[in-house]
Amino acid sequence: MASTRGSAGKRISHRVGVDDWIRAGYAILAEEGIKALKIDRLCERLGVTKGSFYWHFDGMPSYRSALIAAWADLRDEDRLDFDDMGDLSPRERLAAMMSSLMSPRHWTLERAMREWARSDPAVEDSVRESDRRVVAAVRQAFLDYGFDTEEADLRANATFAAGIGFLHLSGPTPSPREAARGDRFLELMLAR
Structure with a gap:
């Protein structure tokens, strides 16, 4: 207590x-x-x-395993939120996904988990699996926007990679300027 x-x-x-x-x-x-x-x-x-x-x-190994599992659950909750965005237009869905992943709730934790993944294979596996699910949701939004499979795949991976880059280039918390850059980047990714 x-x-x-x-x-x-x-x-x-x-x-x-x-x-x-x-x-x-x-x-x-x-x-x-x-x-x-x-x-x-x-x-x-x-x-x-x-x-x-x-x-x-039981000790730090079981505690760290609990942290990894809870983080995966947190990311799965986000993924379920993405699934519930079906009523939104593809552009609105992509913007909402970006906002969700750039929220203060995730900002520093996302960076910390990715750093930890560099030295722990279990964390790396969890991060990689979570990333696959996020990229799939982003890819689906690009498909729904009207891009063919190859183009949607390319744009989804580029969007995800840029998002991780924005994350690592940022300061300790997201700023309004970074949010505006995210919106501008999304416009670029949706241009034909």
Whole structure:
């Protein structure tokens, strides 16, 4: 259990669950990188003891596996959101996908997970599988816009690669200028 001070100054205890550990790990990854992801740092961030960590996880390998799985689930939720965009025009769908992936919720975490993937094959596999699903959704939007299969594939891959590039060239959070560049880039990709 962790405790905090309520408005009257009394200690209020609350249970720290798996989701709390996952959020704390993502925050550390995003802010400080994979090397900072240690049990002590996690416990300090959550204000709990190591016993709480070991209540939920066998050790760092199982914790890291949980982070990878939760990230894949998060990306799958985004993919389901993409599937629910069927009522939107292809251009609106592409813009919504870009906005979703450039949201503050994903911005730093996406970068951190891609960096981690460079040194961990399990993370690399998860990132690669997630990327395949995103590219497929982007490809479908280009097909629906009227491009043939070959052109839709080329544009989907170029759009995805540019999006990753925008991600790595950006600052710590997306700026309005980067959003405007994304819109301009989308116009270029839709030009015939």
